[in-house]
Amino acid sequence: xxxxxxSGGGLVQAGGSLRLSCAASGRGLNDYAMGWFRQPxxxxxxxVATIGFGEDPLYADSVEGRFxxxxxxxxxxxxxxxxxxxxxxxxxxxCAARTSRYFSDQVTWYDYWGQGTQVTxxx
Numbered sequence: 443x444x445x446x447x448x449s450g451g452g453l454v455q456a457g458g459s460l461r462l463s464c465a466a467s468g469r470g471l472n473d474y475a476m477g478w479f480r481q482p483x484x485x486x487x488x489x490v491a492t493i494g495f496g497e498d499p500l501y502a503d504s505v506e507g508r509f510x511x512x513x514x515x516x517x518x519x520x521x522x523x524x525x526x527x528x529x530x531x532x533x534x535x536x537c538a539a540r541t542s543r544y545f546s547d548q549v550t551w552y553d554y555w556g557q558g559t560q561v562t563x564x565x
Contacts, residue, residue, distance in 0.1 A: 444468035444554040446537045451559030456529055458563070462522040464537030464556060475545040476513055476520040477552060480533035480561075487536065487549050491522060494545035502547070504530075527563045534558040 450462040464476070477492035491511040493499040499511045510523040520537060538552035546552070 444471065444474070444539050446539060446554055446556035448535065448537045448556045448559040451535060451561045453562045453564065454527055456527060456563055456565050458527055459523070459525045460527065460561060462524070462535055462537075462559060462561075464520040464522075466518040466520070466537075466539060468554075470541070471518050471539070472515045473541075473543055475540040475542055476511075477538045477540065477545065477547075478511060478520075478522045478535060479538060479549060479552075480531075480535045481558075482530075482533040485533075489547040489549070490535070492545035492547060493520070495543050497545075500545060500547060524561075527561075529563045529565045531561060531563050533561060535561050 447465045475494040478490040481487040493511045508526045513520045536558045537556040539554040540552045
């Protein structure tokens with residue numbers, strides 16, 4: 443069993459930055475691809491970024507160049523650095539783990555999810 447706990451959300455003004463963290467516990471973590479997703483108010487959960495092993499991370503077009511996903515395997519922690527935030531980024535952000543070394547941008551391909559952390563960007 444894998445548990446994921448997100449932190450780092452909050453309220454920020456447009457143009458500001460936040461760094462989200464996802465602390466993982468359980469077995470096999472260093473072989474799992476990790477992803478960040480978000481769910482804006484009244485909308486479906488959507489892909490933000492994902493990281494696997496050996497290849498460049500993948501980003502949603504809407505965050506490319508402003509968000510950076512990274513992982514620290516020794517600490518079992520995945521990060522999402524978010525810069526130049528826009529009000530449209532307001533959402534609950536979720537960390538997810540996939541029991542595969544290959545990443546994916548599909549919500550349904552992930553096996554474990556955190557409880558989410560709220561990010562609110564004011565204009």
